[in-house]
Amino acid sequence: xxxxxxxxxxxxxxxxxxxxxxxxxxxxxxxxxxxxxxxxxxxxxxxxxxxxxxxxxxxxxxxxxxxxxxxxxxxxxxxxxxxxxxxxxxxxxxxxxxxxxxxxxxxxxxxxxxxxx
Amino acid sequence: xxxxxxxxxxxxxxxxxxxxxxxxxxxxxxxxxxxxxxxxxxxxxxxxxxxxxxxxxxxxxxxxxxxxxxxxxxxxxxxxxxxxxxxxxxxxxxxxxxxxxxxxxxxxxxxxxxxxxxxxxxxxxxxxxxxxxxxx
Amino acid sequence: xxxxxxxxxxxxxxxxxxxxxxxxxxxxxxxxxxxxxxxxxxxxxxxxxxxxxxxxxxxxxxxxxxxxxxxxxxxxxxxxxxxxxxxxxxxxxxxxxxxxxxxxxxxxxxxxxxxxxxxxxxxxxxxxxxxxxxxxxxxxxxxxxxxxxxxxxxxxxxxxxxxxxxxxxxxxxxxxxxxxxxxxxxxxxxxxxxxxxxxxxxxxxxxxxxxxxxxxxxxxxxxxxxxxxxxxxxxxxxxxxxxxxxxxxxxxxxxxxxxxxxxxxxxxxxxxxxxxxxxxxxxxxxx
Numbered sequence: 001x002x003x004x005x006x007x008x009x010x011x012x013x014x015x016x017x018x019x020x021x022x023x024x025x026x027x028x029x030x031x032x033x034x035x036x037x038x039x040x041x042x043x044x045x046x047x048x049x050x051x052x053x054x055x056x057x058x059x060x061x062x063x064x065x066x067x068x069x070x071x072x073x074x075x076x077x078x079x080x081x082x083x084x085x086x087x088x089x090x091x092x093x094x095x096x097x098x099x100x101x102x103x104x105x106x107x108x109x110x111x112x113x114x115x116x117x
Numbered sequence: 118x119x120x121x122x123x124x125x126x127x128x129x130x131x132x133x134x135x136x137x138x139x140x141x142x143x144x145x146x147x148x149x150x151x152x153x154x155x156x157x158x159x160x161x162x163x164x165x166x167x168x169x170x171x172x173x174x175x176x177x178x179x180x181x182x183x184x185x186x187x188x189x190x191x192x193x194x195x196x197x198x199x200x201x202x203x204x205x206x207x208x209x210x211x212x213x214x215x216x217x218x219x220x221x222x223x224x225x226x227x228x229x230x231x232x233x234x235x236x237x238x239x240x241x242x243x244x245x246x247x248x249x250x251x252x253x
Numbered sequence: 254x255x256x257x258x259x260x261x262x263x264x265x266x267x268x269x270x271x272x273x274x275x276x277x278x279x280x281x282x283x284x285x286x287x288x289x290x291x292x293x294x295x296x297x298x299x300x301x302x303x304x305x306x307x308x309x310x311x312x313x314x315x316x317x318x319x320x321x322x323x324x325x326x327x328x329x330x331x332x333x334x335x336x337x338x339x340x341x342x343x344x345x346x347x348x349x350x351x352x353x354x355x356x357x358x359x360x361x362x363x364x365x366x367x368x369x370x371x372x373x374x375x376x377x378x379x380x381x382x383x384x385x386x387x388x389x390x391x392x393x394x395x396x397x398x399x400x401x402x403x404x405x406x407x408x409x410x411x412x413x414x415x416x417x418x419x420x421x422x423x424x425x426x427x428x429x430x431x432x433x434x435x436x437x438x439x440x441x442x443x444x445x446x447x448x449x450x451x452x453x454x455x456x457x458x459x460x461x462x463x464x465x466x467x468x469x470x471x472x473x474x475x476x477x478x479x480x481x482x483x484x485x486x487x488x489x490x491x492x493x494x495x496x497x498x499x500x501x502x503x504x505x506x507x508x509x510x511x512x513x514x515x516x517x518x519x520x521x522x523x524x525x526x527x528x529x530x531x532x533x534x535x536x537x538x539x540x
Contacts, residue, residue, distance in 0.1 A: 022134040054137055054155055056162040057221060080489060084449030085155035087487040088442075091480045092156070093163075093224040103489035104456055152446055 004029045006036050012044035012113055013037065013075075014106075017052050026062045033066055037073045044113035045070050048106055050081030060095050067099035076101065080109035119191070122146075123179040127165050136165040136177050143179050144190055149250055157190060157248050160225040164194045164244050167221050172196025172242055182247060189230070189249040197241040204234050259321040259385070262378040266316040268366055269308070277308055279362035289354040294345045303338060308359070310334050311386075321385055323393075332393065339394045340401070349398040353391040360387055418444045420451040427528045428457045429521065433466035441477035445484055452490045459531060460485055461524045465496030475510040482515055491531070493517070495524035 002025055007014045013036055015029060033045060045066065049055070055063075067077040080103045090097075103109035123139045126132065140161040144154040161177070168175045175196030182189035201207050208223045222244075226232040229246040236242035269276065281304055284290060285297070310330045317327045335356070342352045360383060367379040418440070423429045430448055448460055462481065464470075482492040494517045497505075505512065518524035529536060 020134045020137060023130040053141070054158045054162060056159050056166070057224060058162075058166060082488050083155075084446065084453050084484075084488065085152045087449060087484040088152060088445060089155050089159045089228060090487055091484045092227050093159070094227075095224075096483065097487065102487055104452070104458060105489075108458070108489065152442075 003032060006032055008036075008040055008042060009046075009110075010114075011042055012046055012110070013040065013042045014046045014048070016048040016050075020054075021052060021059055023058060026059055030062060030066050030069065034069055034073070037070060037075055041074075043075050045075055045077040046106065046109050046113060047077065047079050048081050048109075049079060049086075050083070050105075052086065053083065055082075055086045055090060057093060057095060060090060060093075060097065064097050064099055067097070071099055076113060078103050078109040078112055080104065080106055118183045120181040120183065121178065122181055123177075125177045125179070126174075127169055127177060128174040130169070132174075133162060133165050133169065137162050139177070139179055140190075140192055143181070147181060147188055147190055147250055149190070149248070153248055153251060156228040157192075157246070160228040160246055161192050161194075163221045163225040164192075164246065168194050168196045168198075168242070168244075172198030175241075182249075187249050189247050191231075191245060191247040193243065193245040195241065195243045200236045200238045200240050200242050202238050204236055207236075208234065260378070261315055261319055261321060261382055262375055264370065264372070264375045265367070265379045265382055266312070268370070268379070269312045269315065269363075272366065273308060273312065276362045276366065277305055279365070280304055280308070280359055283361050284355070284358050287354065287358060289351045291347060291351060294347055295342075303355075307331075307334060307338070307356075311359075315386070321382065321389075323389065331390065335390060335394055336397060339397045343398060343401060349395045352394045352398065356387055356391040356394060360384065363387075418447050420447050422451070422455055422457065423461070423525060424529070424532075424534070426455075426457045426532055427459045427461070427525070428452065428455065429461040429463060429525075431463045431466060431521075435467070435469065436474050436477050438473075438477070441474070441481070445477075445481045448481065449484055449488060452485065452488055458490050459493065459528045460490055461493045461495055461521065461528060463496045463521045463524070464494060464498070464501065465521065467496075467498070467501065470501045470504050472508050472510060475505065475508070475512075479513070479515075491516070493524045493527060495519070495521050 004015050004017060004025060006029075013033060015033070017029075018025075036042070037045070047063065047066070063079060070077045077099070078101045079097065082102065101112060103112050122143045125136050125139050127136060137158050141154060141158045144157055149157070165177060168177075173196060175194060175198070178193045178195070180191045180193075182191050208226060222234070225244075225246065229248045231245075231247040233245040234242070235244075281301060284300060284304070314327045314331050318325055322328070323332070338355070339352050342355075363383045364380055367376050367383065370376040370379065419431065421429045421431070428448070428451055430444065432444070436444065451457070452460060462478070478494070482494075485492050492515060494512070494515055496519070497517060504510075516527070518527055526536075
């Protein structure tokens with residue numbers, strides 16, 4: 001089965017989410033991030049969603065779930081690169097991503113994780 | 118005048134991305150702007166997932182709508198599941214017959230121009246959404 | 254019977270063809286003596302040329318069809334002529350009634366001729382046919398007028414909407430959005446869209462929503478603002494509200510609208526200062 005690769009950069013875990021994130025891929029990512037956080041003791045998780053063109057409630061909740069899980073494991077989660085249309089749709093759906101920070105791009109996201117470490 | 122574009126059967130989780138892809142491709146072919154397309158695809162994803170979760174799967178019919186002065190896209194989600202008694206209540210945020218926050222139906226309705234829900238206990242559920250191409 | 258009532262009597266075509274010149278002359282003198290004549294907008298020569306041309310295309314359409322059916326290609330030249338004429342007259346300053354009167358005034362000379370027809374039945378049919386055709390064509394010109402007005406209104410509306418939602422880059426990483434007037438659902442969507450797109454395009458982390466030009470606010474508009482802020486934050490940028498008038502501040506308190514943790518500043522200048530501080534920039538006087 002396909003899995004989203006997770007890289008470790010410094011004390012952060014980094015994953016790029018592809019164009020269409022189907023449910024099993026997202027569930028596997030949560031699982032993998034959990035075990036990687038335990039194994040590496042990383043202090044931050046950076047999720048790049050620049051190429052994601054839709055984000056429905058299932059995936060949004062799963063992302064928030066990753067944030068909550070990471071928090072329990074002592075790491076902060078930053079979501080970067082959300083597209084304008086995706087941001088607007090999420091707000092119209094009535095969703096907020098509690099427990100997850102956001103940044104414009106990978107660079108800013110990294111800076112945010114480093115600054116608050 | 119309605120022109121059928123695509124018919125997608127939804128039986129497993131993997132079919133949800135097929136629905137998103139089909140709606141996205143059709144919307145692009147009718148030159149929807151990015152915002153409208155994203156809203157429509159997201160609404161379709163919510164409805165297809167609902168259909169899979171509560172209706173035991175079903176079919177999605179995608180049509181092009183053509184009126185004298187405008188063009189639109191409609192997607193109809195039809196299942197043979199248990200249906201529901203109170204459709205008004207099902208559209209209220211926070212209500213859900215399964216788990217989750219229940220933003221699905223009400224949320225999807227906010228994302229599209231037209232929304233029709235037809236359901237009766239024991240007779241399945243039919244949801245139809247439509248959005249028109251914005252003149253800009 | 255609809256098909257019978259739409260029949261074009263052959264005698265009518267014959268009549269127009271055989272006495273076209275006389276009809277034209279009568280029609281012209283009719284127009285020149287009418288109340289709706291506007292010699293300030295059109296000269297006599299142009300009026301004559303237009304009348305002659307209209308009579309010619311009309312006669313040719315009537316002659317090549319058996320039934321009155323404006324969908325048929327034979328009527329296309331008549332409709333095109335009227336498109337052109339109504340556009341030109343609209344441009345010259347004619348009102349819709351004056352343009353329609355041009356078409357309707359042709360009834361008089363045609364009726365007069367038809368009444369001379371000794372055959373009572375033919376005469377009746379001719380008058381009925383002329384009446385139908387000219388009424389339809391006159392309505393067609395007013396319809397064209399309305400369509401052009403609607404297109405103008407729509408264009409102006411779009412221009413106004415564009416003008417009223419300018420996103421200004423005030424500094425590297427800082428955008429300002431001066432809001433003017435009230436925001437309905439449609440406009441607020443446009444405002445939010447253009448702001449979010451500008452954030453993505455410029456990589457700006459701070460957006461100042463300046464409300465100096467907003468006279469009043471209601472619950473709905475406040476909700477729109479909250480959504481704009483929420484979407485901006487999801488993208489990873491931050492919003493500052495500025496220039497909230499005292500009346501609006503009162504309304505916000507009165508309506509118990511929760512602005513949550515949105516940062517607010519009294520003026521656009523104060524917001525800009527705050528944005529500079531947030532970005533680690535310092536404005537200093539030279540020397």
